[in-house]
Amino acid sequence: MLLDSFGRVATDLRVSLTDRCNLRCTYCMPPEGLDWLPKPELLTAEEIMRLVAIGVERLGITEVRYTGGEPLLRRELTEIVARTTGLRPRPQVSLTTNGIGLARLAGALAGAGLDRVNVSLDTLDKDVFVRLAHRDRLRDVLAGLSGAAEAGLLPVKVNTVLMRGINDHEAVALLEFCLERGYELRFIEQMPLDAQHGWTREGMVTADEILAVLSARFDLTPADPVERGSAPAELFLVDGGPARVGVIGSVTRPFCGACDRVRITADGQVRNCLFATEESDLRGAMRAGASDAELAERWKAAVRGKRAGHGIDDPSFLQPARPMSAIGG
Ligand code: SAM
Numbered sequence: 001m002l003l004d005s006f007g008r009v010a011t012d013l014r015v016s017l018t019d020r021c022n023l024r025c026t027y028c029m030p031p032e033g034l035d036w037l038p039k040p041e042l043l044t045a046e047e048i049m050r051l052v053a054i055g056v057e058r059l060g061i062t063e064v065r066y067t068g069g070e071p072l073l074r075r076e077l078t079e080i081v082a083r084t085t086g087l088r089p090r091p092q093v094s095l096t097t098n099g100i101g102l103a104r105l106a107g108a109l110a111g112a113g114l115d116r117v118n119v120s121l122d123t124l125d126k127d128v129f130v131r132l133a134h135r136d137r138l139r140d141v142l143a144g145l146s147g148a149a150e151a152g153l154l155p156v157k158v159n160t161v162l163m164r165g166i167n168d169h170e171a172v173a174l175l176e177f178c179l180e181r182g183y184e185l186r187f188i189e190q191m192p193l194d195a196q197h198g199w200t201r202e203g204m205v206t207a208d209e210i211l212a213v214l215s216a217r218f219d220l221t222p223a224d225p226v227e228r229g230s231a232p233a234e235l236f237l238v239d240g241g242p243a244r245v246g247v248i249g250s251v252t253r254p255f256c257g258a259c260d261r262v263r264i265t266a267d268g269q270v271r272n273c274l275f276a277t278e279e280s281d282l283r284g285a286m287r288a289g290a291s292d293a294e295l296a297e298r299w300k301a302a303v304r305g306k307r308a309g310h311g312i313d314d315p316s317f318l319q320p321a322r323p324m325s326a327i328g329g
Helices: 045-058 077-085 102-111 126-133 138-150 168-181 207-215 282-287 292-304
Strands: 012-016 063-067 092-097 116-120 157-161 184-188 220-222 234-238 244-248 261-264 269-271
Touching (some): 045 063, 045 282, 077 092, 077 102, 102 116, 157 168, 168 184, 207 220, 269 292, 282 292
Parallel strands (some): 012 063, 012 261, 092 116, 116 157, 157 184, 184 244
Antiparallel strands (some): 220 234, 234 244, 261 269
């Protein structure tokens, strides 16, 4: 088991397949992009599968989510998903993507056994999209969402980050859009994980604000809290249900006490928290000839040192050196 010193057990593994992305969302990276990891530093598909298999077969991982950067940019994605769903005990396998290219790939991914997809969509307005993501790709994202639904990757989940003065007027429109199509929407508070270090508390649209705006238009009732478990989203039935909306108050309503996540970056570092300032190098150990048992021990030690909380409110808080795109959101 991946047990930490506070008794939490990590069962949900997020694996970043690349730090590259075809968008430049303001809350993540600067318009000019970043220096991408050199290819020799990236885990190969074989190395990824070796670590994922160790996680599932030896360390109690039950859910594997592929992310990035943009995971659809990784050419071996379908093969990686198929090999992951072939592991025993079979983990749940999901993908977080910006949706660009998903229209073309959704069928193959569903065929490989992918269970779920989260598509990031922050706006329905072409001009706002360009302002926020610095690329004119809204049509591709919307096509990706439809493609996921047609391929049966249901319920399609949508992630939205609201930014003050940019897209915060769209909360109601985004929820209406998702309700009409049967997508499940989750609003995520913006976290201090952008490469530019431009996050400010005042700029963050809080869970309270989001709920106030939505409540003016919809009747929101808290969904069964038992169902939430370790999930970060507080879920609400919309107009009596069954449709739901989630709000992830990562900063103002932290859920660290129930956290069951662990991450592997695209260059093979274990991170026990999005906000960890230390990492444990599995790639180096693997390339130096470590056995599966040795890698599992290293991974366990990395999780044991997980802090109680992300500490964003502590005066001593330091934003991690890696931005979200290089951690794997
Ligand atoms: N490229 C994929 C995508 O767009 O979904 C996967 C990686 S992206 C880093 C994963 C999620 O993290 C996206 O939903 C994105 O909106 C969210 N995200 C990125 N930076 C964030 C930040 N600073 N605060 C909150 N969420 C963030």
